[in-house]
Amino acid sequence: MDNLKNTTINWYPGHMEKAKRLMIKEYKNIDMVYELVDARIPKSSKIKNIYDIIGNKPKLLIMTKKDLTDPIKIEGWIKYYENIGSKVVLADLNNDNDIKKIVNETHKMMEELQLKREEKGMNKKEIRVLVVGIPNVGKSTLINKLVGKRVANVGNKPGITKGLVWLKTSHNIALLDTPGILWPKIDNNEIGLNLASIFSIKTEILDVNEVAVHIINKLNRYYPEKLKERYNIEPSNLELDFEAIYEDLGKKMGAIRNGEPDYERISNRIINDIKDEYIKGVVFDNEI
Numbered sequence: 001m002d003n004l005k006n007t008t009i010n011w012y013p014g015h016m017e018k019a020k021r022l023m024i025k026e027y028k029n030i031d032m033v034y035e036l037v038d039a040r041i042p043k044s045s046k047i048k049n050i051y052d053i054i055g056n057k058p059k060l061l062i063m064t065k066k067d068l069t070d071p072i073k074i075e076g077w078i079k080y081y082e083n084i085g086s087k088v089v090l091a092d093l094n095n096d097n098d099i100k101k102i103v104n105e106t107h108k109m110m111e112e113l114q115l116k117r118e119e120k121g122m123n124k125k126e127i128r129v130l131v132v133g134i135p136n137v138g139k140s141t142l143i144n145k146l147v148g149k150r151v152a153n154v155g156n157k158p159g160i161t162k163g164l165v166w167l168k169t170s171h172n173i174a175l176l177d178t179p180g181i182l183w184p185k186i187d188n189n190e191i192g193l194n195l196a197s198i199f200s201i202k203t204e205i206l207d208v209n210e211v212a213v214h215i216i217n218k219l220n221r222y223y224p225e226k227l228k229e230r231y232n233i234e235p236s237n238l239e240l241d242f243e244a245i246y247e248d249l250g251k252k253m254g255a256i257r258n259g260e261p262d263y264e265r266i267s268n269r270i271i272n273d274i275k276d277e278y279i280k281g282v283v284f285d286n287e288i
Contacts, residue, residue, distance in 0.1 A: 020053060020181065023053055023130065023132075023176075023178060024053065026130070026176060027055065027057075029128055030054075030057055030128055030129070030130045030176065031057070031058070031110060031113065031125075031127050031128045031129065032057055032058040032059065032060065032106070032109060032110065032127065032128075032129055032130075033054045033057050033058070033059040033060070033129065033130045033131075033132060034059075034060050034062055034102075034129055034130070034131045034132070034133075034142070034175075035047065035050060035054075035059055035060070035061050035062065035132050035133060036062045036063075036064055036131070036132070036133030036137040036138055036139055036142065037061065037062070037063055037064070037133065037134075037137060038063075038064055038065050038136075038137045038138075038198055038200070039063040039064060039065045039066055039068070039069035039074050039077075039090060039283070040065055040068055040069050040070075040198055040282055040283055040284055041194045041195070041197075041198060041200075041283070041284050041285050042063055042074065042077040042081075042283070042285055043077070043191075043285040043287075043288070044190070044191040044194035044195055044284070044285050045133070045134050045137055045194075045195065045198075045200060047132060047133070047134060047181055050132065053132070053181075054130065054132070057130070058087075058109050058110075059086065059087070060087050060088075060089060060102070060105055060106065060109060061081055061086045061087065061088045061089070062088075062089050062091055062102060062142070063077075063078070063088060063089070063090045063091065064091055064092075064093055064137050064138035064141075064142075065092070065137075065138065066090050066091055066092040066095075066098065067092045067094075067095075067280070068277060068280040068281070068282070069090075069280075069281070069282070069283055070223075070281050070282055070283040071281075073283040073286070074090060074283055076288065077283070077285070077288065078090060080288045087105060087109060089101050089102050089105055093138045093141045093142050093145060094141070094145075096145075099142075099145050099146065102142070102146075103146070103171045103173065106127060106129065106171075106173060107127070107172075110127050113125075124172065126168075126172050126173065126174050127172060127173045127174070128166070128173075128174045128176065129173055129174065129175050129176065130176045130178065131143060131175050131176060131177055131178060132178055132181060133181070134181060134195070134200050135179075135199075135200050135201070136198065136199050136200045137200065139177070139178070140177075143167060143175055143177055146169045146171060146173065146175060147167050147168070147169050147175070148169065148170060151167055151177075165177055186201075192206060193206065193210065193211055193214040194214075194284045194285065196211045196214075196271075197211055197214060197215050197218075197271070197274055197284060198274060198275075198284075199274075199275055208264055208267040208268055208271060209263055209264070209267045211267065211271055212266070212267035212268075212270040212271055213242060213267075215270055215271065215273075215274065215279075216231075216233070216240065216242075216245065216270065217240065218282070218284050219279070219282075220233075220235050220236065220240055222282070222283075222284075222286060223281075223282055226279060226281070226282070230273065230278060230279060231245075231249060232252075233245060233248075246261040246263055246266055247261050249261070249266050249269075249270075250262060250266055253265070253266060253269060255269070
């Protein structure tokens with residue numbers, strides 16, 4: 001198989017550009033921001049130049065997929081973001097206690113605003129929160145949990161949400177839902193492959209073999225026990241022999257065509273092992 005090549009990814013649907021304009025228009029109505037990132041790629045999944053959109057609004061960084069991340073490595077990332085001034089909550093969005101943490105932190109961050117209103121004889125206001133994040137980091141799941149019913153579409157395909165709408169919750173919080181936003185051009189190969197590994201960009205954009213090789217290389221370097229457990233591949237300090245690996249996996253998976261490994265089928269199986277959570281407990285961003 002060919003070595004990975006540098007890739008420039010252009011994927012910026014028109015609805016995303018429209019959403020940015022609408023968010024800027026709504027800026028005066030926003031009290032704070034939830035920025036969601038995937039805890040498996042806490043650097044790669046951050047929106048580039050987010051402060052161009054949210055300005056100086058208070059921001060809560062919500063690291064999702066707590067149940068899928070490496071609990072040791074993610075602590076380093078949490079400390080990193082806290083040290084540069086971010087409020088951080090690590091959350092499994094299907095865990096009600098973690099949802100409560102997000103609600104409690106929201107009210108804590110808005111205490112000063114509410115106190116100023118009380119001092120003026122005004123009632124506490126409904127906190128208006130902009131929810132942002134790249135595709136497939138859990139925005140719709142969070143919104144549905146906070147609203148208490150299914151109001152946002154949930155799925156593994158990026159770019160499901162298309163419009164902007166304010167949604168009320170029972171927590172004295174209103175949410176402004178947004179489409180998943182990606183920066184217009186991803187010119188860093190590592191980031192692009194990390195995003196593709198967790199389905200934050202459409203898998204058609206990158207060659208599936210590149211993405212699968214990226215996953216295997218990450219496991220080999222940082223999680224050799226998972227590589228051995230899932231694929232019975234012996235980790236190596238040297239460059240992996242992917243021809244031999246695919247030949248072996250092809251036989252195990254019954255993915256042989258005309259006597260040759262069915263590379264695309266094998267690669268899709270590896271990628272889907274991330275999607276279907278057969279491979280978890282990982283962080284693919286390893287340099288802070």
